[in-house]
Amino acid sequence: MRIAELSRVSGISAATIKYYVREGLIPPGVRTHHNQVDYNNAHISRLRLIRALMDIGGLSVGETKELLAALDSRQLSARDSLGRVLYAVADHRSPVGDERRESATRDVAALLERRGWHIAEHSPALANLVDVCAALHLLGHSDVVAALDEYAVASEAIAATDLGLVGNEPTIERMIETAIVGTVLGDTALSSLRRLAQEHLSATLLPPATGR
């Protein structure tokens, strides 16, 4: 199909599609003997994936590119590809609460020890968690830091579901795509489910506005 048709089907403008091609997010179309550029169904699928990661998952162009590179890499084992995916989607936020970083580092190390989690020292999620704990201490919300054990138990159940979904896939390409889609869109699903569960529980656990 021509770029106008690809644009119509995917809902993405021709200019944006050309930008994604230049950035290496999607492969270029094939030039035909009529000197036209031809796109196929694989381009539609890839554009849908890009839009979901950016619009629903909130990823940047750079983060999306990094994930697609992991998806397209044919030389890595399943575990190495997944490791690359995990580290790419743990975008590092600016640190807040630097003066509390030392005690926050101890909090997180003790949490990992209690859970028996073996984590590489350079794991970006580790740095993010330390940042959050430092900010919580600085804001006077150490009570939230103390609740991280309960959050970690729930997170372990979530991660077991995640890896079950990945492990069920028949090919390494599908495993990596499931890891990407499940982690990025799954984050949005999980934050929505958390708010829905809060809404449901707050009706039963907190006193109503008026009467009785």
Next chain:
Amino acid sequence: MRIAELSRVSGISAATIKYYVREGLIPPGVRTHHNQVDYNNAHISRLRLIRALMDIGGLSVGETKELLAALDSRQLSARDSLGRVLYAVADHRSPVGDERRESATRDVAALLERRGWHIAEHSPALANLVDVCAALHLLGHSDVVAALDEYAVASEAIAATDLGLVGNEPTIERMIETAIVGTVLGDTALSSLRRLAQEHLSATLLPPATGR
């Protein structure tokens, strides 16, 4: 203290502090008889909260303003304030996968029914969850949609911890601040914990790159 001192202590430039005052994110300083503007410790606390919500929680200026308005409102009950907080932090993403929205709506309604969750029809988290499901169907990852029951069970445990933290606070102002900080920074903590749990479990559940 003068604005230069406030800037030094908070690590936020004087220009940004003035911008926050204009936007109503922090109250203006008090003009002294020497015609200087004076700031106090409440300004430092508020600036720290703003920076944590934006830098760690990834909120926009508009979302941060909406949350601070809920915090500063003195006329609402605890439940109404929390409802405002919940709805403000469920920012609505662009829909992807419109053609699958009908079946996604049925999926989410069935999930709520199975969990026994009572949710207002206009809840923004509900619309977000439908968007995610529609995108997952469109991408050919209906298996992730099928796993939402397991995610919902974990989310209910997380929400129970959340409301326990809020319920432990002595004043309504502290309750609302805990709801804001716990939900926004908690989202970042939870996505980090999910990746750490994935890293830990993937070492035991997936085959290594080489040997044995």
